[in-house]
Amino acid sequence: MLRFWTLEAGPWTLNMNAAVAPARRPIQTPPIPDSPFPYHPGSLLSVDDLALDEVSRILERATALDREDPLQRARILAKRRVALLFYESSTRTRTSFELAAKSLGADTTLISSLSSSIEKGESLKDTGLTIKALGAETIILRHNSSGAPWLLEEATRLPILNAGDGMHEHPTQALLDLRTILAHFDPQSRSCHPELSKNRHPERSRSAAQNGEVEGSAFPIVHVTADTLAGVTVTIVGDIQHSRVARSNMRLLPRLGGRVVLCGPPQLLPEIATQTGPGVSIERDFEAALRQSTVVMMLRIQAERLAGLQLDLDEYQAGYQLTGERLREFAPRALVLHPGPIIRGLELTAGVADGPQSAIVEQVRHGVAIRMAVVERALGAIPQKDRL
Numbered sequence: 001m002l003r004f005w006t007l008e009a010g011p012w013t014l015n016m017n018a019a020v021a022p023a024r025r026p027i028q029t030p031p032i033p034d035s036p037f038p039y040h041p042g043s044l045l046s047v048d049d050l051a052l053d054e055v056s057r058i059l060e061r062a063t064a065l066d067r068e069d070p071l072q073r074a075r076i077l078a079k080r081r082v083a084l085l086f087y088e089s090s091t092r093t094r095t096s097f098e099l100a101a102k103s104l105g106a107d108t109t110l111i112s113s114l115s116s117s118i119e120k121g122e123s124l125k126d127t128g129l130t131i132k133a134l135g136a137e138t139i140i141l142r143h144n145s146s147g148a149p150w151l152l153e154e155a156t157r158l159p160i161l162n163a164g165d166g167m168h169e170h171p172t173q174a175l176l177d178l179r180t181i182l183a184h185f186d187p188q189s190r191s192c193h194p195e196l197s198k199n200r201h202p203e204r205s206r207s208a209a210q211n212g213e214v215e216g217s218a219f220p221i222v223h224v225t226a227d228t229l230a231g232v233t234v235t236i237v238g239d240i241q242h243s244r245v246a247r248s249n250m251r252l253l254p255r256l257g258g259r260v261v262l263c264g265p266p267q268l269l270p271e272i273a274t275q276t277g278p279g280v281s282i283e284r285d286f287e288a289a290l291r292q293s294t295v296v297m298m299l300r301i302q303a304e305r306l307a308g309l310q311l312d313l314d315e316y317q318a319g320y321q322l323t324g325e326r327l328r329e330f331a332p333r334a335l336v337l338h339p340g341p342i343i344r345g346l347e348l349t350a351g352v353a354d355g356p357q358s359a360i361v362e363q364v365r366h367g368v369a370i371r372m373a374v375v376e377r378a379l380g381a382i383p384q385k386d387r388l
């Protein structure tokens, strides 16, 4: 029996007739600056804003902060004010940003679109100016519109951290994915070992786990260059079209020498995706893609963004679901990642999600370390005088 999944558009496209696929408006991506400037130097809007030595600096600080004594760590941003402004729901990103800021000693406040004046029609600009007037020193923004963090930066001149903007970018997710890959990466064989971080130094790993540290943080690679990931193939599978996680990874990983292979059906992966930049290619055959993979990154179908597109779920699962059999046969040594939320039984089976090749839960823990580093960076950077 065929199962079709017809998805209503979100509230921002209320007039769309869900039965007829609306003509897609061209996506206006914000201009990409050559350097972080003229944006606030503490902002993190896109992975393109980060030179490789800044990526290294963030990885280095993530590890240092992860290992820091919690009482010392709580002094770093003591009483500084961090606002989280969320127009979309979130579990991992919101909680990890909040815990990261709090563990550095900052005061945090959450403004979500469902319980604030945003519901009454207040604009992003006015909400941002209000939050700034209340004393926020940085704003962590998740928004359903691509480009919203740039507008907020322009309006408030505060350091803005992009926690996911529409179908555009999710820079901290790409950084935490990178940290997870590096924690399992063996530079000699140029491959990832799902068990590597646990097996190499079992003593260290055990005590790290007892201290709440991330597995693998005992031997991280924190200095990255243009060939750190040479020989590594990261296959991103599923709904690439609507995924900001895919976009940030496609922009970051090739800069470190990694190869990104995209895999999915044409409705969710248009040919134009390869134009994102060098090092990105498409392989429609999932099993052929798996055979090449060092890392397999599975994605959720972004139901909230499909706007009337119809998908035959049985066909999708037959072609692209990551099952234990597929993994054993075609990628028995690959590391399995997923940004979450995972839909067990759709893009991957429960056995794969909980299996020995999965680093999905570990990714969440790397997220806290990365977000400590970017919140510290946001509040530690000195604003450019000429912009104020």
Ligand code: ASP
Pocket (backbone or CB within 6 Å): 164, 170, 244, 245, 300, 302, 339, 340, 341
């Ligand atoms: N959590 C990720 C995001 O916010 C992935 C997802 O929602 O599927 O983009």
